[in-house]
Amino acid sequence: MTHLAELPSWAALLTALLLLLGAALALIGSFGLLRFGSFYERIHAPTLGSTLGIGFVLIASMLFFSVLQSRPVLHEVLITALMVVTTPITLMLLARAALYRDRSEGNDDVPPSA
Amino acid sequence: MTRWLPFPLLTATLLAVWLILNESVSPGTIILGSVLSVGAVRVLLALDPPAGRFRRPLVALKLALVVLGDIVRSNNAVARIILHPGTKNRTSGFVRIPLDIRAPYGLAALSCIITATPGTIWVEYDSAKNTVLLHILDLVDEKVWIETIKQRYEKRLIEVFE
Amino acid sequence: MPDALLLLTLVGLPFLGAIAAGLLPTHARNAAAWLAGVIALVGLGLLLAAYPTVAAGGVLRHEVAWMPSLGLNFSLRMDGFAWLFAGMVSGVGVLVIVYARYYMSADDPVPRFFAFLLAFMGSMTGVVIAGNLIQLAFFWELTSLFSFLLIGYWHHLAAARDGARMALTITATGGLCLFAGVLVLGHIVGSYDLDAVLASGETIRAHSLYLPALVLILLGALTKSAQFPFHFWLPHAMAAPTPVSAYLHSATLVKAGVFLMARLWPVMAGTEAWFWIVGTAGIVTLLIGAYIAIFQHDLKGLLAYSTISHLGLITLLLGLNSSLAMVAAIFHIINHATFKASLFMAAGIIDHETGTRDIRRLSGLNRFMPFTARLAMVAAAAMAGVPLLNGFLSKEMFFAEALSAEGPLPLLLDILPVAATVASAFSVAYSLRFIHGTFFGPDPVDLPLTPHEPPTWMRFPVEILVLTCIIVGLLPAATVGPFLDMAAHAALGAATPDYSLAVWHGFNLPLLMSVIALIAGVSLYLLLQRHLIKGVEGAPLIGGLQGQRMFERSMVFLSWRLARTLEGLFGTRRLQPQLRLVVSVAVVAAGWTVYLRGLGPGNLAPAGIDPVLALIWVIGAACALGAATQAKYHRLVALILLGGTGLVTCVTFVWFSAPDLALTQLLVEVVTTILLLLGLRWLPKRLDVPGARPPEVITATRRLRDLGIAITAGVGMAGLAFGVMTRFPPEILAEHFLERAYTEGGGTNVVNVILVDFRGFDTLGEIAVLGAVALTAYALLRRFRPAPDSVDIPEQQRDQSAYDISRPGRREGDTVADWLLIPSVIARLLFPVICLVAVYLLLRGHDLPGGGFAAGLTASIAMILQYMLGGTQWVEARLRVLPLRWMGLGLLLATGTGLAAWAFGYPFLTSYFTYVELPLIGSFPMASALAFDIGVFALVVGATMLMLIALARQSVRGHRAAAPRPSEEPPAPTTAPAATAMGDD
Amino acid sequence: MITELLVWSIFLAQILLVLAMGCAVFRILRGPRAQDRVLGLDTLYVNATMLLLIFGIRTTSTLYFEAALIIALLGFVSTAAIAKFLMRGEVIE
């Protein structure tokens, strides 16, 4: 923990805030998994974590290391980009799979195919 | 240009990825990165990626900002819904949206945008009719949603990718 | 002639002859007989050459080092006693060979017969001239073996097979006991050398291990000599060709037992135990054998029981602990050999000429083969102990001994003369039956062959033997006297008693006993004739005691019932009990050790608890327990929970400063999940119908027990882990690696430097494992046949296809194509990115987390993603991965990197590290370790792809194989068409 | 003071994330259907990524970045595979 003390106050404060925000969003998103009653609602919840939640944490990380190492630390950008690209793949695949299963089981609350 | 260096944008992106990964812009890294990026694209070519183009970077940039804003707003909205489930008379449901965009990369971008934005999700795409079925967490009015998506995202994507 | 050559030839020549005979053509009867005969004659000649020495009381010796450190030399030793036996072996051997030449049919594969016979002869000679006990046991077992082969010569006959098996089982068992016995004897004496043993009588008899040694050795001797209660094998050995019986059961095999008892008599006899065991066995055998013999209808069966009885007589003599009885025993050994061999041959002639040996069918042969009849009569008379024949002499000596015996058991001594007389009477009765039943009475009717005299040369051996009986009987002192004297002196040394071999000892009690026996025997035969004519099988009173049946039953019981029951009781072929045992034994072993030793406190204080990690492990535990409960009915859930557990493990690695592990764990996690998913498709559907089947009591108990084991194992592991974590050795390997990783290994990532340099050999091995496993998986999958109920295309696909087909405007596959459209576009764009990351991980491994393995898995996942979203055919039409080539080149590169060090005179895997100045790029690290890591990378890519693709291909094959499937296992070399395209580039 | 605040917020953020992971695991365990569980796993991956990043900050080490990168880059592959399995009964056709 020794290095943490070397961080200027503003950066420390900002980092702390961003981290808490990010984590809170992730928690809310995950909490949504419990809160919502149907799968199609639940599937929206984790997006909180995988977009802004992780975004805040990544910004915090970039800020923290950039200030600490006095150089731009940017590689977190990659994670952001990858999250944006890969999370939709899973969700899309999953949502359609669920739709198929609902249709084949004859559940009423899903729309018929086009 | 494309003959010798297909997918220049992708190649550049890959080079950027390489540089960011290595956190270095030394000549060695750049040379090696370029070689690797070109090589990686060559491998990709074997997989027959659909042809596509990318124009109007400014539009794209603007779109990115818009999406960013939407994501922030939707985060807020969805978080509220999660935290106060009973406060608002909310209905969720499916919306089928007819699309105009056909470019694969454009469609991909659209799907990413929609799915990455909390509260909306891309469920089923029908290539024959070129429609997409979305699920929307807070579905107030179908029409509004169709308009929003077509105007805010699809139009710009068509500009960029077609 | 030097002793060495003589002795070696005596033993070795028969074996060489056996090999030569074995190589002769199947029907070379004459050549084989000549060969065997010459060899036996050479043996006789050698013995003659040795006679002067042994007659003078000398001993021929030869010793070659064999296992000198264990006190075992190949040592041959021939004194007068051994000479006598060797003489019987060779002498009767010559006669039997001559006889066999005429007895055996021209259609028989006779060379094989003579090969066995010669080998047996060599073994028997080996027994009698063995110079040490181990070697004696060695040849002893060889006699069992070759007698087995001889008895089973006509192996197409069930009787021959059974007889051979029984003989081998009994005598080889005895041999094993003998082996144990001589080991103990050697332990007592301190040497296995026969001279040393024979010189240590006092030590042996006084030793606390005398009794075990005695019992074990006697088990050997009594089984071999067919003594009660091991006698029953001998009659069944009669299924052998008659020459074999004549040889084995008169002069050789069965005599080995009495030979051994006589050989060890000076050092082991003279005790109460000896008297008890040997004497009792002898007297019982004597009586029972003789009694049963009377009632045999088979000529050879009669002779067999007679043999048993006479061996009992000899054994009894040996058991009397009197040196005079010992001499009598030796004398009777010789006499029995002569008359019994001739009788067997005579029986063989009868069988050969009439086609049967059944006394009930035979009759009046005296008219058809008078000369043979005379011979048989004389021999039978000798057997019956008629005066002026050799049998009479030794019988008289036996009677005398029976009368004068001294010992600790008055009762036995009292009945001894009576028993001897009764046995003798029985002997007269069966001898009479042999002669009377065969040669006298009306002409035989309905014989398979018309009887006539045998060929001259077939009769010749019988003539010689009968002549011997007569001459010895008439002039014992002049003929057999010197030999007996020599043998007795050699066996007994200074203790040799004075004895007389005169034909006439005056009117004395033994003579009276003889007369009584003769009269009683004749009377008995006359009395029994009516009973015998009825042809009832088996002897009255003890007919129910069927040795063979008991043996068969006990064999069946032993191997079928008992062994199978025991195997079932103490073993299992099911997996679950085995695993239960493995886990339990491990738990008990570790627990017991810790309990015995006691575990002290560690030298490291545990660190404070981080609530974050604690919570993480709550999650981990939930996942693990969830996986444990869900794996039966909800495989997918278990798989997902497994992923959760893996993720927690990965976070733990991060927590405790192991980024490399975390990285690798994650990657492995992904690949494993895909692998298992690929497998799920082929598993049977398993539906959990709640409450459908309440667990039975047994199942519930079993589950409870397993739960107990699982909890114990868990608690145990936790305890051990805590114990190991809280202690730190005073000196530890890690220190060296940390010190040298950069300065000598050239990398800052110590873990990676260990993997590719300090312990690169482990890594090389590890990739070899991966390679071997991939090859195995691939080979197995090439032969994969799905189960009938999972061969169909999955329900979902059928369903979606049906939907596509049923809707206008849609083509089959549209649903999935639309579904995958966007993911596959993105996945393709991700492909170069993932590849780039793979290269990145590879190149930085030496200094930072990463390395060949992580890189290889990353690259594989990139490929798999394409397979997943594009389909096998689609990908392979565009990008051909040649996994085998990757694997081969990877392994070769890694090995080659290690081998390169040889060129510089360093050991394998010595690393080389330098910074190379490159224009523009600047200083670039060039480590041989990188080349090694690239090898690892290539192999990992190849192996992972080989397995994944091979698995994935099964689906493609499944889709194609709508046609009826071939049977279970196709002929070996077929190559599955789908598989060759991919694997074998 | 500020450092302490940072330390505490890091700690709190970690706790929040672990709770988030707990929610996801609850969904995995509870279901009710396969897709819910997959969703839980996906969420678990995302939360774990963040946890790793925060751990990097806590220990001021960038060495754990790659692990997070790998989750972001490849974590979706297994969830996608399961989704494919649900939809098609087969991962690779």
Add this chain to the structure above:
Amino acid sequence: MSGWTNHLMIAPIIIPLVVGAAMMLIDERRRTLKAALGVASTLVLLVLAIVLLRMADGMPLDGGAVTVRVYRLGDWPSLFGIVLVLDRLAALMLLLTAILGCAALVFSLARWQHAGAHFHSLFQFQLMGLNGAFLTGDLFNLFVFFEIMLAASYGLALHGSGLARVRAGLHYLVINLAASLLFLIGVSMIYGVAGTLNMAELANRIAVIASEDRALVEAGAAILGIAFLIKAGMWPLGFWLPNTYATVSAASAAIISILSKVGIYAVLRLWLLMFGESGGASAGFGGVWLLAGGLLTIAFGSVAVLATQSMARLAGASVLVSSGTLLAAVGAGQSAVIGGALFYLTSSVLAIAGFFLLIELVERGREVGADVLAVTREAFGEDEELDEDDEVGVPIPATMAVLGASFIACALLLAGLPPLSGFLAKFAMLGPLLSPGGTGVSTTAWALLAALILSGLATVIAMTRTGIDVFWASPVDTVPRVRVVELAPVILLLTLCVALSVQAGPVMRYMEATARSMQAPHGYIGGVSPTPWPSATVEGGDR
């Protein structure tokens, strides 16, 4: 290190690795080329093994001299690098492996090499794993080589596929996976407490382990031991063994059969190093259990031998008996027995491999289920009395005669009957056990004596039954088609047993030298870690 001869030590590992890897690059259809490469490699290994044996035998034995040759991988000091150690024991095992390798590979050329993919590569990896396991002086490296050996053996065991093979292979795999996990637990416990992986160094430290830590080292060793004993097939951990060995294809079985001896080897090596006389407070740890386990294994093996219905299972059960014998001999703990045990090991390895090869040839001409019939017939006494009177012999075709003679040889070897080496092997163990000076025979010795005699008896009964049924009771018109390349290896192995019998003196001298050098591990330890360990640089507490 200088001179090319030093590299000879690692060649038994490198050659099969390179050949096996190179074969992956060769098209599967070019079998002849692969076979030629495989045979060449195996022959080279044989020559190498002989050379190494001579090298090992040339090493001094007396006065605390170094008795080993060491190969330091990566040129790192043996203090922390991986070392290969060549001593008499390792050389012996290498030679056995090479012999079995040659026999099995040549045998496979006739048909088995065609029964599945990549046989030759897997075979080379098998040899590599075995050789490495025998040579390595590092505990974790031993694990790695165990895994190579197992990985290849899985391949060879499943080679040819088929219902029975896969069924048994599944058990084999699962149990060995469990064993591997135990191996890892054991090794890491030992590392965590003793701080080293080098076997010699471990032997050094075991004596001075703090008493409060000793329990963990011993528990680790116990767990490790169980991993080895599972491979050795000790009762009650070895039920998988007869089944697996019985279903495996002949060529594979012949080479895999030595795996059980690797378990024994590991026990012998580590046990004598760690818990020999220099083991301090731990000396003799677990010896009683080895003895008891060994005896029980002999008992169970004998029961299985008796109960068996097929030749292949009989061979598998014989492996159990042989393992049990060795374990009991090791556990008996008398130094003099080890030499004899090694002689026995050699003899039984050759015999069992020969037997596995032979079985396949013999069974080739028989219909399925014949074995079952034989036992059933015996059980219910249904002896068909056909042409009882025909007392004219049936000529046995040359092939059957050779097979029969080989079968007899195997039976004699397994039962420990003369004239082949099985008898001398038993003598070599029992002789010293019973002859320690004439004060009396220990219970251990009696137990072992009884076990060996009774197991021999069981083998005699079972082999006789089987042999009679196969060679005598069956009609001779179904002569199996056997090729010379299949018969030659069998005869080679059995001839070697004859040679062992004839040359028992020199062989036993080597075995005793081996035993002596293992009994006094100073020569080993001194050779591997010649420099003393530097004083501790880190205090335990300051972390």
Add this chain to the structure above:
Amino acid sequence: MELILALGIGVLTGSGVWLLLRPRTFQVIVGLSLLSYAVNLFIFSTGGLRTGAAPVLERGAVGHLATHADPVPQALVLTAIVISFATTALFLVVLLAARGLTGTDHVDGREKDR
């Protein structure tokens, strides 16, 4: 901390052993996977647990156990992970082959006949 990990290892082992003793091949493969996690963690833990210890050396520097994590167990675990990955894959293939040939997924290749 040690206690937490020890308990975690214990739970993984217990769950793994439970599954290992089950009759279905899939249960066994999951059990073996859990067990290999447990064993990997066990090996890892033998080097002692240190949070925040440097896993990587400074360039040119010499490491010490006082400041650095014990790399040996890590290297051993890496090897073990690879090997257990390989064997899990193999086991999967074998269980599939067994399932195909026997028609059942029972570990004995036949349903228990009781």
